[in-house]
Amino acid sequence: MRISVVTLTIGLVLSASISAVAETYPSKTIRLIVPTSAGGTTDLLARIFAKHIEAKIGAQVVVENRPGADGNIGMEVVAKAPPDGYTLAFANTGHIVINPFIFKSMPYDPLKDLAMVGPIGEAPQLLVVNSKLPVKTLADFIALAKANPGKLNYASAGPGSTPQLAADQFARISGVSLVHVPYRGTTPGITDLLGGTVQMISISLGPVKGYVESGMLRVLVVAAKKRLALLPDVPTAAEAGVAGYDMATWFGLFAPSGTPKEIVDQLNGWIADMLANAETQKRLFANSVEPLSMNSDDFTRFIAAEAVKWERAVRESGVPMQ
Numbered sequence: 378m379r380i381s382v383v384t385l386t387i388g389l390v391l392s393a394s395i396s397a398v399a400e401t402y403p404s405k406t407i408r409l410i411v412p413t414s415a416g417g418t419t420d421l422l423a424r425i426f427a428k429h430i431e432a433k434i435g436a437q438v439v440v441e442n443r444p445g446a447d448g449n450i451g452m453e454v455v456a457k458a459p460p461d462g463y464t465l466a467f468a469n470t471g472h473i474v475i476n477p478f479i480f481k482s483m484p485y486d487p488l489k490d491l492a493m494v495g496p497i498g499e500a501p502q503l504l505v506v507n508s509k510l511p512v513k514t515l516a517d518f519i520a521l522a523k524a525n526p527g528k529l530n531y532a533s534a535g536p537g538s539t540p541q542l543a544a545d546q547f548a549r550i551s552g553v554s555l556v557h558v559p560y561r562g563t564t565p566g567i568t569d570l571l572g573g574t575v576q577m578i579s580i581s582l583g584p585v586k587g588y589v590e591s592g593m594l595r596v597l598v599v600a601a602k603k604r605l606a607l608l609p610d611v612p613t614a615a616e617a618g619v620a621g622y623d624m625a626t627w628f629g630l631f632a633p634s635g636t637p638k639e640i641v642d643q644l645n646g647w648i649a650d651m652l653a654n655a656e657t658q659k660r661l662f663a664n665s666v667e668p669l670s671m672n673s674d675d676f677t678r679f680i681a682a683e684a685v686k687w688e689r690a691v692r693e694s695g696v697p698m699q
Contacts, residue, residue: 402640406437408464412451412472414444418583418664422497422628423467425660429651448472449484456485460635462644466491470626471539474684478691479537481698488684492632493677495645497652498666499627500581501601502543503611507570508595515597515617518577522553530556530575532566537696542687543600543624544579545694551619570594581626582607582665600624606662624690627669627683629676645673
């Protein structure tokens with residue numbers, strides 16, 4: 378009985394302590410770690426979030442770029458930081474549900490060492506071809522590929538990248554044989570797509586938006602459950618006859634595991650407030666990112682499902698572990 382009373386007392390003290398921390402949070406500068414170099418979409422969205430928080434509550438948020446090892450260096454900093462809400466990560470699909478299946482040795486376990494705060498947005502993969510290729514629809518492309526097995530090439534940012542895994546999954550689901558041509562980044566791949574050296578690329582809208590608008594490139598399908606607001610005439614994979622092809626780069630906020638639920642929910646509320654802002658929505662759409670909102674519990678379940686999906690994509694692609 379005495380043990381139960383002591384245990385109960387300790388529990389009440391800890392609960393009161395956590396509530397007090399949540400009530401005063403934030404009382405000092407928040408570090409927002411971005412595991413990529415400055416200038417990319419992940420970095421841009423992180424800075425939009427940081428500025429929103431500063432304007433909303435007056436707290437200082439310092440964005441710190443920590444690239445390296447495909448994001449593992451920066452994410453390790455957050456995973457091993459005190460779970461007090463003052464060291465956060467702004468990461469994307471690759472950092473959370475692809476890297477664990479690419480690297481033999483990970484310095485942290487994303488699914489165990491991180492608290493999933495909430496998503497900000499997503500950029501679904503698109504299948505894009507040169508407009509000179511004699512295809513108008515995804516069905517046309519599949520027919521052309523089946524008539525020429527192993528003769529059509531697709532570009533990617535390298536083995537194990539989101540675009541490469543997405544293109545490989547498309548080929549597998551649709552039953553076509555395509556040749557992978559890896560590049561150091563997306564820009565040279567786009568250049569060769571424009572020049573006709575490769576016939577297709579799986580990519581988000583941002584890097585090819587101008588070429589699509591000019592008519593030089595054609596988007597055949599959106600690998601998502603719904604059409605993009607910026608491409609209302611382009612069908613989803615299911616609409617185009619390739620059910621189950623749902624591949625996107627999403628972006629979200631993460632904290633060290635063990636961060637008090639009250640703080641996680643507070644951060645999630647700030648995200649929801651930001652996404653409800655018309656100016657923020659405009660900025661996301663301008664950067665070809667679709668707003669994506671869910672509470673932390675739903676985001677945790679979403680991440681778990683994404684881990685299963687991307688692990689299968691990595692295994693089936695045959696990408697060697699590093």
